[in-house]
Amino acid sequence: MRRTFPILITVVVGWVLIVADFIPHKPFGNLGDDFALYFDIIAVFAFILGGGNLFRIHLTKVQKKKKDWPFSIVTLGGFIVMLAAGLFKIGNPGGIQGDVAAVGSLFNDMYMQIFTPLQASMFALLAFFVGSASYRAFRAKTTEATILLIAAFIVLLGRTPFGLWLTSGLTGDMSFLQLPNLTDWIMDVPNLAGQRAIMIGIALGVISMSLRLILGVERTYLGGDSD
Amino acid sequence: MLNEMIGLWIGAFLTLGIMSFLYKDNPWYKICEAIFIGISAGYWFASMWWQNLVAKLIDNLWPALVALGHGEIQYNLVYLVAAVLGVMMLLRLVPGVGWLSRWPIAVIVGATAGLQFINFLVSNGVKQIRNTIVPLFGPISDAGGIPPVQSWEEALGNVVILVGTFTGLVYFFFSKEHKGLFGGTAKVGTWFIMITFGASFGYTVMSRMSLFIGRLDFLVNDWVMVTLDFVGL
Numbered sequence: 001m002r003r004t005f006p007i008l009i010t011v012v013v014g015w016v017l018i019v020a021d022f023i024p025h026k027p028f029g030n031l032g033d034d035f036a037l038y039f040d041i042i043a044v045f046a047f048i049l050g051g052g053n054l055f056r057i058h059l060t061k062v063q064k065k066k067k068d069w070p071f072s073i074v075t076l077g078g079f080i081v082m083l084a085a086g087l088f089k090i091g092n093p094g095g096i097q098g099d100v101a102a103v104g105s106l107f108n109d110m111y112m113q114i115f116t117p118l119q120a121s122m123f124a125l126l127a128f129f130v131g132s133a134s135y136r137a138f139r140a141k142t143t144e145a146t147i148l149l150i151a152a153f154i155v156l157l158g159r160t161p162f163g164l165w166l167t168s169g170l171t172g173d174m175s176f177l178q179l180p181n182l183t184d185w186i187m188d189v190p191n192l193a194g195q196r197a198i199m200i201g202i203a204l205g206v207i208s209m210s211l212r213l214i215l216g217v218e219r220t221y222l223g224g225d226s227d
Numbered sequence: 228m229l230n231e232m233i234g235l236w237i238g239a240f241l242t243l244g245i246m247s248f249l250y251k252d253n254p255w256y257k258i259c260e261a262i263f264i265g266i267s268a269g270y271w272f273a274s275m276w277w278q279n280l281v282a283k284l285i286d287n288l289w290p291a292l293v294a295l296g297h298g299e300i301q302y303n304l305v306y307l308v309a310a311v312l313g314v315m316m317l318l319r320l321v322p323g324v325g326w327l328s329r330w331p332i333a334v335i336v337g338a339t340a341g342l343q344f345i346n347f348l349v350s351n352g353v354k355q356i357r358n359t360i361v362p363l364f365g366p367i368s369d370a371g372g373i374p375p376v377q378s379w380e381e382a383l384g385n386v387v388i389l390v391g392t393f394t395g396l397v398y399f400f401f402s403k404e405h406k407g408l409f410g411g412t413a414k415v416g417t418w419f420i421m422i423t424f425g426a427s428f429g430y431t432v433m434s435r436m437s438l439f440i441g442r443l444d445f446l447v448n449d450w451v452m453v454t455l456d457f458v459g460l
Contacts, residue, residue: 006329010337017341035338037283038309042331044280045313049320051272054264071261078265086273100277107273109234115270117238117445118263121245124442127435128249134432144421151425156432187426189384190391194423196355197395197416203351204399210344213336221336222329 007216014214054079082110151186158183232457239450242442284309359392361385391419 017035020028058072084090085106092098092105101108134149157163163179170177176185212218244259288306312331319328364382376382397409398416405413 002326002329006333009330009333010340013334013337014341014344017338018344020341021345032342034305035334035342037305038312038334038338040279041284041309041313042316042335044275044284045316045331047272047275048317051268052320054268068257071257074258074261075265078262079269080265082266082269083272086269087276100273107270110266111270113234113237114241114262115266117241117442118245118259118266120438121242121259121442122263123435124439125245125248127432127439130428130432130435134428144417147418147421148425148428151422152429152432155426155429159429159433185384186422189387190419190422191426193388193391194395194419194421196359196388196392197399197420198423199351200355200392200396201399203347203355206343206347207352210340210347213340214344221332 003219003222006222007219011214011216014210018214051079051083078114082107085110151191154179154186155183158186228457232454235450235453239446242446246442284313355392359389361389363389390415395419 013035016028017031020031023029055076058076060066061072062069062076086100089096089098089100089102090106091109092100092102092107094102098105101111134152157166158179158181163183167178175181209218213221241259241262244255245263247253248256284306287303288310312334315327316331317328319325362376363385364376376385394412394416396416398405398413398420400413403409
């Protein structure tokens with residue numbers, strides 16, 4: 001019951017949804033939309049579990065005064081304040097019936113003044129790590145690394161005005177060597193070929209994994225034997 | 228104006244705090260990082276609550292509750308099943324019946340497998356293969372929805388795409404050792420895949436740089452300039 005029934009659910013749901021694609025009539029025709037709804041709703045409950053887990057881990061860290069515990073207080077504080085601002089719609093001009101992200105609400109203010117700068121700065125920071133990674137890759141001596149870097153270099157320059165300015169002297173028959181044109185060719189031809197190989201590879205992987213799941217061969221998603 | 232100034236200063240404090248990591252890991256960065264974790268968890272939690280749970284489940288199951296009234300529950304089977312599956316997910320926390328949380332997971336896994344089987348087969352598999360099998364040399368009349376080849380550049384491009392896709396797929400075939408002709412073909416495939424990675428790498432660098440320039444623009448043109456204007460300098 002604990003393991004067999006979930007496997008049965010997976011097998012039945014999987015096959016029904018495949019068969020439903022061939023029967024565009026009720027009740028099969030709407031099954032895809034119904035299950036998309038289930039995804040969204042079950043995801044909320046998964047979020048409740050995740051939020052609870054975040055709360056528990058940081059609370060334990062504070063209680064036991066583990067390493068860097070004061071930062072856990074900051075995390076908990078941010079989580080609670082943002083959660084309260086969103087769930088109770090504090091300062092929302094439309095009250096509890098208003099849109100959660102309405103302009104003027106505390107939730108929206110915190111999103112704009114705290115979340116957005118933090119997210120943008122965090123991703124901007126990656127520019128430097130990408131820079132240092134490319135420096136290391138530039139020193140790589142293999143053919144593959146060289147091809148990767150030449151493609152990256154052309155695409156980077158080709159999408160900037162500097163790239164056009166740099167190669168604007170190449171006109172007439174040589175105009176295809178202008179960096180923007182070269183970039184377009186790389187994107188439309190060899191890049192497309194590589195993308196297709198990867199996409200078809202992914203499709204084959206997904207199809208084989210789906211078959212393993214709906215035939216009941218793959219069972220790792222059920223976890224261990226314990227509760 | 229004062230509210231705007233407070234917002235700008237908070238934004239600047241957080242931006243500089245995150246950027247301070249470039250020097251080294253420090254308490255200022257850790258505070259900003261901790262705020263980011265807490266705020267983003269709270270943001271997604273509250274958004275999911277209102278946009279998914281309330282708008283998609285409670286609003287359909289018990290509309291009067293959302294309107295703060297006392298109407299009746301509408302026993303729509305689709306939403307009831309969704310509600311039951313969601314609650315079963317939470318049973319993971321209850322000792323003794325935690326195994327029941329496998330049921331909603333099984334539904335998700337089964338539905339994903341069923342839906343993605345067809346989706347990937349059609350969009351990533353059949354359509355990509357069909358788009359690769361195009362006339363290599365022209366001019367050939369429009370047959371099967373594939374437009375005719377207009378120029379030698381296009382013909383060359385089609386040949387390169389066919390070779391690149393085929394050799395790339397050969398590289399992903401790991402059931403045979405990559406040696407001899409097969410190994411050489413796979414090697415050519417890796418070159419095409421490297422070009423794809425290079426293009427993605429280039430775009431990633433550009434997007435990150437653009438974000439960095441955006442933050443610098445905020446610090447200089449918003450924070451510094453508005454503050455100077457505020458104090459009358």
